[in-house]
Amino acid sequence: MKPGFLQIDNGKAVAIASIPDLAFDDFRNAALDRVADGAQVVHFFAYKTGQQIRLAVVLRTQHLLVATCDAPHTFPSLTAVCEPFHMFEREIAEQFGLRPEGHPWLKMVRYHANQEGLADIFGNAYEHDIPGNYPYYAVEGEEIHEVAVGPVHAGVIEPGHFRFNCIGERVLHLEIQLGYQHRGVEQLLRAADFKRLPTLAESIAGDTTIGHSLCMAQAVEALSGRAPDAGARIIRTIALELERIANHAGDLGALSGDVAFLPPANYFGRMRGDFLNMTLWICGNRLGKGLVRPGGVLFPITDEDRKVLSGRLNELTPQVAHTIELLFQTSSVRSRFEDCGVVSMADAAKLGLVGPAGRASGLAYDVRRDFPTEQYPHIAIPLSMQTGGDVLSRARIRASEVLQSIAMIQTLLAQPIATECVPPADMTPLAPSSFVVTLNEGWRGELSHCLLTDPAGNIERYKVKDPSFHNWNGLAMALRNTGISDFPLNNKSFNLSYCGFDL
Amino acid sequence: MQSVVLLVSALLLAPLYSAMILKVKAFFGGKKGPPLLINYYTLIKLFKKGSVYSTSTTLIFKLGPLVSLCTAVMILLFLPIAGHPPLISFNGDIILVIYLMALARFFTIAAALDTASPFEGMGAAREAFFPIICEAALFMMLILFYILTGELNLAAYFAGAQPLGLWQSAGAPLLFVVLALFIVMLTENARVPVDDPATHLELTMIHEVMVLDHSGPDFAFIELGAFYKLFFYATLVARLLCPWTFDVPLLDLIFFFGVLCLVYMAIGVTESVMARYRMDKVPQFVLTSFALVFFATVITLEFIK
Numbered sequence: 001m002k003p004g005f006l007q008i009d010n011g012k013a014v015a016i017a018s019i020p021d022l023a024f025d026d027f028r029n030a031a032l033d034r035v036a037d038g039a040q041v042v043h044f045f046a047y048k049t050g051q052q053i054r055l056a057v058v059l060r061t062q063h064l065l066v067a068t069c070d071a072p073h074t075f076p077s078l079t080a081v082c083e084p085f086h087m088f089e090r091e092i093a094e095q096f097g098l099r100p101e102g103h104p105w106l107k108m109v110r111y112h113a114n115q116e117g118l119a120d121i122f123g124n125a126y127e128h129d130i131p132g133n134y135p136y137y138a139v140e141g142e143e144i145h146e147v148a149v150g151p152v153h154a155g156v157i158e159p160g161h162f163r164f165n166c167i168g169e170r171v172l173h174l175e176i177q178l179g180y181q182h183r184g185v186e187q188l189l190r191a192a193d194f195k196r197l198p199t200l201a202e203s204i205a206g207d208t209t210i211g212h213s214l215c216m217a218q219a220v221e222a223l224s225g226r227a228p229d230a231g232a233r234i235i236r237t238i239a240l241e242l243e244r245i246a247n248h249a250g251d252l253g254a255l256s257g258d259v260a261f262l263p264p265a266n267y268f269g270r271m272r273g274d275f276l277n278m279t280l281w282i283c284g285n286r287l288g289k290g291l292v293r294p295g296g297v298l299f300p301i302t303d304e305d306r307k308v309l310s311g312r313l314n315e316l317t318p319q320v321a322h323t324i325e326l327l328f329q330t331s332s333v334r335s336r337f338e339d340c341g342v343v344s345m346a347d348a349a350k351l352g353l354v355g356p357a358g359r360a361s362g363l364a365y366d367v368r369r370d371f372p373t374e375q376y377p378h379i380a381i382p383l384s385m386q387t388g389g390d391v392l393s394r395a396r397i398r399a400s401e402v403l404q405s406i407a408m409i410q411t412l413l414a415q416p417i418a419t420e421c422v423p424p425a426d427m428t429p430l431a432p433s434s435f436v437v438t439l440n441e442g443w444r445g446e447l448s449h450c451l452l453t454d455p456a457g458n459i460e461r462y463k464v465k466d467p468s469f470h471n472w473n474g475l476a477m478a479l480r481n482t483g484i485s486d487f488p489l490n491n492k493s494f495n496l497s498y499c500g501f502d503l
Numbered sequence: 504m505q506s507v508v509l510l511v512s513a514l515l516l517a518p519l520y521s522a523m524i525l526k527v528k529a530f531f532g533g534k535k536g537p538p539l540l541i542n543y544y545t546l547i548k549l550f551k552k553g554s555v556y557s558t559s560t561t562l563i564f565k566l567g568p569l570v571s572l573c574t575a576v577m578i579l580l581f582l583p584i585a586g587h588p589p590l591i592s593f594n595g596d597i598i599l600v601i602y603l604m605a606l607a608r609f610f611t612i613a614a615a616l617d618t619a620s621p622f623e624g625m626g627a628a629r630e631a632f633f634p635i636i637c638e639a640a641l642f643m644m645l646i647l648f649y650i651l652t653g654e655l656n657l658a659a660y661f662a663g664a665q666p667l668g669l670w671q672s673a674g675a676p677l678l679f680v681v682l683a684l685f686i687v688m689l690t691e692n693a694r695v696p697v698d699d700p701a702t703h704l705e706l707t708m709i710h711e712v713m714v715l716d717h718s719g720p721d722f723a724f725i726e727l728g729a730f731y732k733l734f735f736y737a738t739l740v741a742r743l744l745c746p747w748t749f750d751v752p753l754l755d756l757i758f759f760f761g762v763l764c765l766v767y768m769a770i771g772v773t774e775s776v777m778a779r780y781r782m783d784k785v786p787q788f789v790l791t792s793f794a795l796v797f798f799a800t801v802i803t804l805e806f807i808k
């Protein structure tokens with residue numbers, strides 16, 4: 001193993017003192033070397049300890065690797081050499097006012113002032129609305145036209161600004177500007193009262209409630225040494241899979257609706273409700289709010305529940321299978337999906353795409369297989385992978401994951417292991433001067449939270465990364481040379497989170 | 504007198520027939536769907552509202568809905584409903600009808616461009632492109648019918664026993680014409696697989712996006728105009744599809760409105776069993792209608808000789 005990195009496990013705390021503290025140049029070279037050898041970036045962020053701002057990077061190969069260094073005020077950009085750092089460096093510049101010299105596209109991420117009160121890297125005063133002091137990417141020419149969509153959209157969706165540079169119907173470039181929902185989640189989590197942590201984590205992105213609260217719970221558990229019992233692990237796994245099914249089913253329906261093929265749109269729309277109602281049955285909330293807590297779960301699954309849930313799944317499985325068949329057997333649907341919005345494997349790797357979007361482009365990465373947590377080490381998870389990189393591939397992956405997840409839940413329901421429900425307990429202080437990173441495969445892909453504690457056991461830095469942080473640029477890439485009328489279809493095939501990105 | 508009664512009933516019934524498409528689509532989607540009178544409710548709702556005008560628009564923007572409704576009513580004057588002779592008919596009226604529709608389109612497009620919205624400009628470009636191909640198909644049809652009948656008015660093709668006469672002289676190739684007319688109907692009326700009347704996604708719309716900025720009574724005019732235009736095309740398809748007459752006026756009437764119902768249902772079924780085409784494939788689909796009529800004409804010409 002090359003020096004410079006500490007190998008860590010998903011959801012296991014390590015002392016910050018044991019993490020290699022490198023000089024910046026060594027840090028940069030080591031990180032670039034690793035990525036050149038095929039490592040992917042999980043986290044790259046700045047944090048403040050005492051008066052010193054430091055950088056931490058978490059990479060993944062077959063293992064998770066971590067290293068830190070003191071952050072210079074300006075540093076030679078890693079992105080200039082290695083694309084996967086692109087968004088991370090922009091985020092560091094925005095959050096801490098550090099300048100990555102030579103960054104090819106140093107643009108604000110969420111449009112807020114840095115937390116150090118330093119001079120703004122982007123020259124923004126933040127009195128004006130987004131984008132402030134930023135001229136959008138522009139294409140010039142006689143027949144070029146620009147279409148600006150949002151931030152307020154038709155339909156009940158989140159705000160985001162999309163700017164298409166088109167020649168006729170063909171999109172040359174799509175620029176996506178988010179940040180309209182920036183709430184300062186990381187700061188809130190850092191300063192929050194312990195009891196509020198789960199509520200905050202659940203509210204990062206409503207459609208990924210279970211995913212984010214699971215990441216938070218695992219991190220706190222690692223730092224407090226309170227592991228959940230086997231029953232709780234099973235329930236949490238079931239909940240995460242239910243979340244996946246509900247979202248995938250909803251999106252498959254929406255994809256069908258976007259090409260004006262209504263029957264599957266209606267059927268999937270109804271079934272999404274049925275799956276959400278199963279989560280409702282478990283914990284009283286369709287999104288799973290209030291279920292996952294550090295140390296376990298707040299609601300048990302009794303034998304009676306198992307019977308009900310299993311019965312509902314048995315009823316739904318043939319319906320799901322039939323509707324998937326209806327969708328993919330319809331040639332007019334396939335002709336719309338096929339070759340639409342292709343992201344090549346090389347591009348996907350450089351953008352660091354994760355989850356179904358990455359697997360659709362041939363990147364064989366699934367946190368449930370590679371860094372399993374909860375009950376995943378004990379169940380077989382087949383890899384769903386496609387190589388087309390188009391809407392069809394993304395849709396197929398989602399369809400196959402729905403069926404796999406149903407089978408997984410059935411397996412888990414067949415294990416009648418009881419659980420002690422945890423009463424909300426204060427687990428502070430957490431282990432002092434520790435570092436933990438938790439990864440889970442949310443339905444959009446790799447979700448990760450990273451916690452650092454100070455010598456008193458308080459949270460010093462809470463870093464959240466939603467898979468959307470990686471994947472939004474994938475959507476922009478997919479739109480290149482695609483008809484502008486196919487944007488909604490591509491958008492739905494990714495269906496990324498605005499609030500998960502904006503934090 | 505009868506023609507007037509029929510025209511009035513057409514004006515009143517057109518929204519009901521359009522609602523049938525929604526019912527069929529809902530049935531395929533496993534839903535109950537909106538009530539059959541939904542379009543009347545919507546129209547009443549819209550008429551009760553006020554219209555909102557952007558300060559950047561001009562008179563053209565207000566003219567768009569009016570012209571499209573007026574032309575839609577005008578073309579119904581030339582339409583032989585249920586085989587009865589139309590209110591107005593003269594030699595060459597069909598050319599006038601085609602260009603009345605073009606006039607409506609011109610004003611809709613001009614109104615869309617008047618808003619200076621990039622969406623509406625995009626929709627206008629699409630709306631200007633596809634009907635060109637439709638027009639070619641329609642004129643090819645006209646050529647065929649003229650050769651068959653030697654007349655140049657709608658009544659000569661679609662009134663009374665005339666459609667049956669067309670079948671007798673042209674025979675099977677007329678099936679192509681029915682199919683082509685159906686495709687033209689789908690295209691001209693912004694139906695799936697060309698356009699999606701139900702979508703809320705501006706970037707994919709054709710017709711719908713051009714009228715995004717119209718509201719209240721103006722939007723009601725546009726909706727009403729769209730119902731009439733669809734009624735016009737559906738009547739032509741219905742007459743051509745089932746040309747028989749029974750010499751019993753009441754029976755003829757029931758038969759016609761029954762067949763019309765089937766045509767609307769066919770639109771609903773088409774929309775339910777297929778996805779819409781990708782935008783760059785739409786011209787090929789529309790061009791199919793032209794090709795069909797072209798071959799029908801070639802075959803028929805050979806046959807008649």
